[in-house]
Amino acid sequence: MVLQKRLDYGFSGYQVPAIPRATRSARKRVPFRKRDEGSQISAFDLLATVAGKLLLDKESAPALNDTWSVEDQSAVETNTVKEERGDGNLSLKLETCNQDSADAEFFASELVPQTSDPKYSSKESPSLRNGALVATSNCLERFDDQKLMNGKIKNEMGGLACNVETGPSVCARFGDCIKPVSENKVSTDEELDRTDKVLIKGADKCHLEDALVSDVKPPALVSSDISIKARSYEDHDPLVSFPTKRDDVDVVSRDDDEKSSGCTHPSPPREPFRSTPHIGDRRIRKVLASKYWKVAPRSKNVTYSHYDEYLKSGHCNRSAYKRVRSGKNYPFKKRKFFYCSTESNSDGGTSSEGISDSPGKNNNRNSSFLYSKMHGVTGESSSPANQHKSFNSRDSHVKLRIKSFRVPELFIEIPESATVGSLKRTVMEAVTTILGDGLCVGVLLQGKKVRDDNKTLLQTGISCDNQMDALGFSLEPNPSHTSPSLCPGGSPLKLPRDTPLPLARYPTNPCLVNQVTCDPSPEPHMPNLGNLIESNNGCASSPTDMFDKSTTESKALVAVPAMSMETLAVVPVHKKSKQSEVAQRRIRRPFSITEVEALVQAVEKLGTGRWRDVKLRAFDNAKHRTYVDLKDKWKTLLHTARISPQQRRGEPVPQELLDRVLNAHTYWSRQQAKQPESCLLYHNSTMIASSRRDVDEKILG
DNA sequence: ATTAGGG
């Protein structure tokens, strides 16, 4: 609880999947901008792979690498959304808390792909340009490899799945097999061929010709046990669906419909329906985007089958998908996620941008509403929805929809004199640090943290039958990364064996932080790293075991980019803007002997119980000493005076002063019992220990 | 806003 208070801005949610454009509008978001250095792994990727094991679209990745900045403070405070640019970059949304200690929500969402840009469609993927991205992909690849080794990976193009729980091998996969339709497979399968052609045609008609890329979604990863699919529903990219016989227009409409198919059965069956080829034209997507969100009835599985098979057949082999990763096919996945719209989505529902009208869309839209509420859930329960019960029942798999992760809170304090730009930077850095630092995933059930990683879902009580609302996930700071320096006590957190130590994400020297923030105030500031630590503690019992399985993976990922976060996540400064921000604990400022002297003197004169007067008299110009502080100090002085010298700690207080404290205390105590006003009496009778000067002064006063 | 005390 305490922690909460300290946060000025808490990032409580990280929304992984892209939010449909329409939706976005509803929510306010603060755009983030890209950072100069491109060498680090994107936070997004980290989240996806390491921490959240979420499958994210590659598309978004590029953006993450960039630095984010808050548009402006007001936006943050007001929860205003700034429109992100259409550059296709990922945008993060920062939502501040209007209420007291409410946490701000931080969302990362991907932008709707820019359809029109040809370059993306075919070859150059933004990622390539960005070194960071490259790194990412590598990491990802590793995962892929692992999976492959495990044999669990499926080649089909599936939707992204997020395996939260079990599999060691959970990895986020980004576009596994994506190829331009035209290029890839057409030749291979005739059947498919046909389809493809059709598709292409449709595309053309739509004027989408520039980029027809069929995106194949990565198959859902199925880990042995249970896989939670973040985007189960979305598995089928709308675009994919298009293969049907419809004409151009149809294609569009289809997309919408397709979504429904998203939920697939995890492991066992690699049903054709699962894999969904995507036609990857950005434009198309864009167009379709509106529809994506809608829930579609899964009627079309059949339709896909060909396609799926085709895909399975091996068109998407590893190489293919490497390729994909590296560059090209970002486009498809995102949508999937959200077929269940979040609130925003629902809101966005309004946004049907110029999309072609495809009949039947409305239906989908409605369904999306169901989820509208979920959006806001940042806290404990991330309410995964398992909406389609029908799917669940048959296999023992629990299907979850992870709406958002709770991200560890960050405390950001900035001097009022700071510029908006610095605020932006600060937030950016804080977020980046957190996100990039490697995260653990926490599982919350009924608001309680599930600490035992070894329990099965069943044992834990997580089952399809349960209200999924009770289940939540959280992203927690990776304890291993917490810098020892942060621990005041000097007892650094234990590092888990596996963790990569070398990564020092947080500045060792707190001061650095300050520099960054430019806190004008003369007073020393302490870094507020505490919250990080605290939150860690608060989390799971042993951070280490938190994600055993994923450990390996995460390690790798984390290590790679070695984020060079020069800045600390936490930036100390003072910001008092609102009550909402809980004040940070004031820095400790031990009383100097001089101060003690002044205090004692004042108390001798004024007596205890008149702290305001004491303050005015002796500490009027010491703004950091409040009367409460003085009162507290007196309390401790008294205590110190009463204990043996050996027990005293800190800078020793002259015995003489302590004696005076004792005397004054006894005297004033007595006075209180009797009559309040006898300063003189005190002087006359008790001043033995008082110095001459004191006496004089008192008398004078 | 202060005081008094417990934490």
Added chain:
DNA sequence: CCCTAAT
């Protein structure tokens, strides 16, 4: 130092 209840 913080937090609160009680003034």
